[in-house]
Amino acid sequence: MFIQTEQTPNPSTLKFLPGRVVMARGTMDFATADTAKPSPLAKRLFAVEGVERVFLGSDFVTVTKAVDRDWQILKPSILGGIMEHYTSGEPVVVEGDEADAGAADDDEIVAQIKELLETRVRPAVAQDGGDIVFQDFRDGVVYLHMQGSCSGCPSSTATLKMGIENLLKHYVPEVVEVQAAQ
Numbered sequence: 039m040f041i042q043t044e045q046t047p048n049p050s051t052l053k054f055l056p057g058r059v060v061m062a063r064g065t066m067d068f069a070t071a072d073t074a075k076p077s078p079l080a081k082r083l084f085a086v087e088g089v090e091r092v093f094l095g096s097d098f099v100t101v102t103k104a105v106d107r108d109w110q111i112l113k114p115s116i117l118g119g120i121m122e123h124y125t126s127g128e129p130v131v132v133e134g135d136e137a138d139a140g141a142a143d144d145d146e147i148v149a150q151i152k153e154l155l156e157t158r159v160r161p162a163v164a165q166d167g168g169d170i171v172f173q174d175f176r177d178g179v180v181y182l183h184m185q186g187s188c189s190g191c192p193s194s195t196a197t198l199k200m201g202i203e204n205l206l207k208h209y210v211p212e213v214v215e216v217q218a219a220q
Contacts, residue, residue: 039124042057043113044167046166046168046191048190048194051103051191052116053167060097062096065185065186067169068091077130079119080094085119088103090104093186093187094131098167099120151172152172155172198218
């Protein structure tokens, strides 16, 4: 098994591409080892000392390291963990715990926002090892949750304001602002 790696705009995260499907549907973000229970892969990666966050995308795994750790030391252990997982035959996520694809009863504006995020924003952000997930739309403000390499990335605020906000305002006049969800 050959696993490629790619740098992301966030120096604390690295994108690992195992050359196979990671998540068949949706994404999952594990901010701590305690939240990784549904994913044998994420649990295995959190066992590597210095791993602080694990994000599972369609065909990639984004790992965030502790600030005081060096990628040259961590990378071989993470690569080994991913390889061990895929040779073990365990699922990436235990059946029934996969992320919900979204509610079907969204109103028209929310449906438009989600469609734009799905078709225009998420593919670009996935290139950098992250994801942006719709959380809410209230009083003209779209609240988005940053995941993977986007979480804590120095350029994520610029991405939200200059990129996503401008895109959504252009296509959905009801949008007046975009904010990161807390």
